Each structure stands twice: as C-alpha cells, then as structure tokens.
Amino acid sequence: MSWSIHHVNLQAKDVRRTASFYKMVLGMAEAPWAFPQSRGYLPGDPDKLALMGDGRDSHSGLHLIAPDEDFAERNNLIHNPSKGGHVAFQVDDLDGVIARLRKAGIPHSVTGEFAIPGLRHVYVEDPEGNLIEINGRL
Numbered sequence: 001m002s003w004s005i006h007h008v009n010l011q012a013k014d015v016r017r018t019a020s021f022y023k024m025v026l027g028m029a030e031a032p033w034a035f036p037q038s039r040g041y042l043p044g045d046p047d048k049l050a051l052m053g054d055g056r057d058s059h060s061g062l063h064l065i066a067p068d069e070d071f072a073e074r075n076n077l078i079h080n081p082s083k084g085g086h087v088a089f090q091v092d093d094l095d096g097v098i099a100r101l102r103k104a105g106i107p108h109s110v111t112g113e114f115a116i117p118g119l120r121h122v123y124v125e126d127p128e129g130n131l132i133e134i135n136g137r138l
Helices: 015-026 094-104
Strands: 003-011 049-053 061-065 086-091 108-110 119-125 131-137
Touching: 003 131, 015 049, 015 061, 086 094, 086 119, 094 108, 094 119, 094 131
Parallel strands: 003 061, 086 131
Antiparallel strands: 003 086, 049 061, 108 119, 119 131
8 A cells, every 4th residue: 555644733722823933944834724615623713723835735744733622522533633733644545444443443533525625534543642644535
C-alpha cells in the first residue's frame, strides 16, 4: 500500500499568534480552508482554525486548531482530533485499513467527507496513544 504524510495538526490555544509564529520563523503562508458541502462540525473562524499550506494540494501542510471539548461528540467520533495534535497519513486503500482495524478489534472513528474536500478520514490511536488520522480519496 502506498502512503504519504498529508498534514500535521497542532493544537493551538491561540491560533492567530501561532500562525504568526510559523509565518515569521519559517516563512509559511496561510492558505484559505475550503469546506466540503458535507461539512461536519468544524469551526471555520480564523481564531479557531488555520491552514499553513505546503502547496501540494489544497489542504496539505500544517493545520492549527483550537482545542474543542465538544468536537468528537458533535461529529459522532470516539476520538477528538482537535486536542493534543495528530499526524495525517494519506493512503491509496482506506477500505483496506478500515478492514484491518476492524479485524484486529482496534477502536477507530470513521468519517465520510466532512473536513477536507475529496477525502474521508479514520482516526485511531497507535499503541503509544498517539492520535493519527488516515485519509483516503473518495
């Protein structure tokens, strides 16, 4: 199976100050976030969410998000990707990943297209408790 790192999501209590830091230190540019029509609960306020795009596609790069206690519940997930940060991998066979997680009995949260246009997502913790997101194209 082929895979790549799609984005890194960092929790930011002060999204604007943190985005300014990455702009100043690394010369990153902030890109607009495009929401899919099937958007789940994802705060779009610039004080809550920022995309420092790497230019590979519309949403790859660095995501900054304010921690939101209600994020998981509002999206019917068992994992909260707004807290603690995560890395997102993109794979060519998301259904295969989901099947392996189910077969192994590993708790995971599956979404349709809800945060990034053209992608569906799976959230799961690795054995060390690190939250990861796994994406696949629709």
